[in-house]
Amino acid sequence: MSNYxxxxxxxxxxxxxDGTxxxxxRIEVEGDRVEFSTKRKVKPKDWVNKKQKTSESTEYLEEVNNYLDVxxxxxxxxxxxxxxxxxxITAKEIRDIVTGKKIEVRKIIEEFEVHNRQIKKLVGTEYAExxxxxxxxxxxxxxxxIWQEKGQGDVPMREINLAFIQDLESHLKSEFDLSHNTALKYLDGIKKIVLKGFNNGWIDKNPFVNYKRREKKKIPTFLTDEELKAIQEVDLKGINRLQKVKDFFVFSCFTGLSYKDLKNLTYKNLREEDGEIWINTRRTKTKEPVRLILLPPAMKIYRKYEKQNPKYDDVVLPVTSNQNxxxxLKEIADLARLKKKLTFHVARHTFATTVTxxxxxxxEVVQILMGHSSRSSTEHYARISSNSVNNELQQLKTKF
Known part of the structure; x- marks a missing residue:
């Protein structure tokens, strides 16, 4: 930095x-020089030119030094x-930024729109829709x-402080009925934009530094062996729409595929080896590879919907909308006399716990089958899987 x-x-x-x-x-860049007043004064006897500071013999002179450091x-x-x-880079440009003559006023919603446009361009390559x-x-x-609190459509990023964040958290929970953990995930998205502003020098400090983020632990809902059997055996004859969704749900229970991955599953993701059908795909969410064999219950459903001479990009199962x-699934749960709310998340959790x-x-194997990018995600299921702990203890018992 010899040029500055x-x-x-x-x-x-x-x-x-008064003798001050x-x-x-004085700022110099590549021979270019500008000078500006610091709005501070000192008596010549109190200035130590060699050290570029005051003698600090009084409280005022200490404050002057602190200000010069700033x-x-x-x-x-x-x-x-x-x-x-x-x-x-010019000396004048630096002076204008320091003195506040040239402050870039960046607004949070404007920056959010820039961020979202960039994400949209990369949908399908780096990001999912x-x-x-x-x-x-x-x-x-x-x-x-912002509209409710400030009466305007946007605010400068430098106006975001700890109180703003805490009030926003309450707003997300009360006005949008978000759960505690979902509200925190929304704040994580906002934090990403704010950090961009901080790293680019648009704001002087990160307002999230003192924000205490505490997630509430959630226990995933999954089906026991008995409940899974009840779903498989529930009589849905004559109700074709429910029968199809039941098949898709059970298929997910025995493959661990999410709704999105199930809907996107095509024949190009399947391979037959020695009479077994293998799925080779990548998770839509994490892009992690997934390779698994169709277990008998899943194989039975696959054969039921199997197409003759399918095309490479034909879907394996005719999955309808997630809303439908x-x-x-709510109707199916009622008919099977289950009190748990069924979703494809439940099917995936069931595969991780009850089935595997x-x-x-x-x-380590379950991590690969689930397409988890980290072991901690799989350990989450191990903690709630009391049966697996019991099995291990029973095996340990036989060794004594």
């Missing part, structure tokens, strides 16, 4: 009646900011909060 420097000088030619002289800051930090930050943005939809929903909720599936971990499948 900041120094302080006292203007003795502008000495005041104004302190000026200017130095701001100037260096401005220099680095211009360097990062690949902009022309659901990710874009999620960020759009977060932006809408934030806009609603969930509505029909409880049957002694090692956690």
């Amino acid at each position: 420097s900041l120094s302080y000088i006292i203007r003795k030619n502008k000495m005041r009646k 002289c104004p302190i000026y800051a 200017i130095k930090v701001k100037a260096l930050k401005a220099y680095n900011q211009l360097l990062l943005q690949d902009k022309l 659901a990710t874009y939809t999620k960020y759009e929903r977060i932006k809408e909720c934030l806009e609603d909060f 599936c969930n509505a029909y 971990l409880n049957k002694g499948v090692p956690m």
Whole structure:
């Protein structure tokens, strides 16, 4: 950084009646030089030019030094900011940023829109459509909060503080009826935009630093062996719409595929080896690879809907909309006399616990079958799977 420097000088030619002289800051970049008043003054006897600071013999002189340090930090930050943005760096440009003559006013909703447009461009390559939809929903909720609290459509990012974040959390829960953990996930999306502003120097501090984020632990809902059997055996003859959704749900219970992955499953994802059907795909959400064999209950459903001479991109199962599936699953649960609310999340959780971990499948294998990107996601199911713990203890007991 040899082309940049900041120094302080006292203007003795502008000495005041009380014997003090104004302190000026001098910025130099590649021979280009500008000077500006720091709005601080000092007597010549109290200025140590070699150290570029006052003698600190009084409280006022200590405050002057602290203020000069702040200017130095701001100037260096401005220099680095211009360097990062690949902009022309001049002494005047740095001075204007330090003195506030050139402050970039960035607004949170505007930046959110920029962010969401970038996400939309990458849908299908780096992001799923659901990710874009999620960020759009977060932006809408934030806009609603700003309108109700500020009476305007947007606010500068520098106006966001801890109180703003805490009030927003309450707004998400009360006005949009979001659960505690979902509200925190929405705030994570907003934090991403705020951090971008902080890292780019548009705001001086990160307002999320002192925000205490505490998730509430949730126990995933899954079916026991008896409940899964009740679903498989429920009589739905003559009710074709329910029979189909039941088949899709049971297929998910024995493969661990999410609703989206099930809906997108095509014949190109299947391979037959020695009479067995293998699924080779990637999770829509995490892009993690999934490779698993069709267990007998899933194989039975596959054969039921199997097409003759299918095309490469034909879907394996004619899955309907998620809204219809969930509505029909409620009817199925009632007919099977189950009190649990059935969703495809429940089917996936059932595969992780009842179908695999409880049957002694090692956690490392379940992680691969589920398409989890981290072991901690799979361990979550192991903690709630009391049967697997019981099985391990029974095996340990036989060794004594």
